[in-house]
Amino acid sequence: MQPEDYQALVIPGGRAPEYIRTDPDVARIVHYFFEHGLPVGTICHGPQVPAALGLLRGRTTAAFPPLRTDMEMAGATFVDAPDVVDGAMVSCRGWPDLPEWSRAFMRVLEGAKVSL
Numbered sequence: 001m002q003p004e005d006y007q008a009l010v011i012p013g014g015r016a017p018e019y020i021r022t023d024p025d026v027a028r029i030v031h032y033f034f035e036h037g038l039p040v041g042t043i044c045h046g047p048q049v050p051a052a053l054g055l056l057r058g059r060t061t062a063a064f065p066p067l068r069t070d071m072e073m074a075g076a077t078f079v080d081a082p083d084v085v086d087g088a089m090v091s092c093r094g095w096p097d098l099p100e101w102s103r104a105f106m107r108v109l110e111g112a113k114v115s116l
Contacts, residue, residue: 065093
């Protein structure tokens, strides 16, 4: 996968982020989106990936609430909310937040002039 072929990235939740965060290809892709200021959406456990890569330091994020300490240890400010926007990154606590998260992510995509 060539990340430059894409305009945005979504890292879903569930248990997958716990495992994919150590994959070098995932690291390459996620770094690309953060380094280029492109839209990144994280849902539920999704912030575990950028956290493990040192990309949340100084940022504000939501995540599955039991991950609060992990996010803070990664240098992020944790917010318990359904649609946390920090620049081009949009995060939420989990699937019940998807309506609010989706609206916020769409606004970020529109602001980034992403072709939908």
